[in-house]
Amino acid sequence: MARTPVWKSIAIALTDDIAQGRYGTGGKLPPEAQLSARFGVNRHTVRRALADMAEQGLVHARRGAGVFVAAKPADYPIGKRVRFHQNLARAGRTPAKKVLMLETRAAGAHEAEALALTPGDPVHVYDGLSFSDGQPIALAQAVFPAALLPGLCGALAEDSSITNALRHCGVEDYTRLETRITAKLATATQALHLRIAEGAPVLRTTSVSVDTNGTPVEFGRTWFAGDRVTLTVGGDG
Template sequence: MTARITRPTGIPLWMQIETTLSREILSRKLTGRLPNEQALAERFSVNRHTVRQAIQSLQQKGLIRIERGRGTFVQEEMIAYRLGKSSRFSHSLSDQHLVSDVDIQSSHFEPASEPVANLLQIAPGNPVLRVESLDLADGKVVSVCTQYFPLPRFDGFIDIYRASRSTSDAFKNFGIASFQRVLSRISARLPNPEVAAALRQGKQQPVLYIESVYADTNGAPIEYGITRFSGDSVQIEVLPEGL
């Protein structure tokens, strides 16, 4: 099947091809061995050099691997985390037909540090609920999370969270049917030993470190979260409505 490439947009042809193939890989429409360069060139009505540029970009992003003598293969374990104003990681997993789950490791109350207090717009030292958990996709740990919820607004939140295994569902029990992401910060950091062990990776291998703040419809912050992903298994996509 020939795919239409919109040439007048000003976006290079190889980039348009790379975007198309990336979406097919992340949605699991394209799996296993990738068609060879000639087949892809015919599909997109371009020359093989243009296809080769797209393939190189996909390889650099970790979406595919090239095995000498065998061909080019999709990295099946790559997961897309689509950052949008109202989306959470579980939404991205559901879109990719992956079963999401949360393994709550611990929870306790503590006084908010100044950085946490600033992000939640509360006074330093005010109590917050801190939750440590693991995000799972089809039973595999894909991220290590720390979440902070302001108190006393969310007194009793942890019991509902443990039962529902969903932050969004727990929020609904507090009358918050909708919310939005008001801050996202993405950086690369070296993991501590506990995070590296949970993600089953080396301590010298950086993780994607994502900080998020969510607010209710009145603009009041309801959660500050830190999520650490293995860079080899998760790709971050920032949606236009999430900018």
């Protein structure tokens, strides 16, 4: 098994420091000499780690002044009611979404099981990219039962909000029945969309949402950039 490069380990450690609040937004990181001593490496290795973090928008350098924190990874609650815009707005971030694809196709076996359908039944599929303060943080795919929600694709084409689109189709409220979180490595395509390196850590959530009658209305999978989002569990989310 390939070992994680030392510079990458340093970048992950410093990103965790930022996530834990050890260096706040706008705060200055220790100088290269101090970081070299901390991690037992030369300055070139430290610079490589800082350059990677800068590419991801986490830090920025000021000539003659040092390296400063650009943004703290956003807290993203995972609970029964997960609403993208509300989550980021509560954290003081500016949310945005981009629709990558909308299609209606046959349900695969796993999708059908999650939505209490028969494999081959029609489903609406939404692929989207989510942003926080202009930075991509997550790729999402949501699958919906087409027979139950016939006008969903049209609603999503006009408004990328899943909550609004479901309400347009008569689903006034929905909650997550379950959510599973798994650590993954970014594929080439995911890395391109999220502007991260191929093989960088991502957190994948898999969830099923139901309406007030307990009927499955959404099977979702989301891939979060691991160093830009802190998933929190507990409460209604």
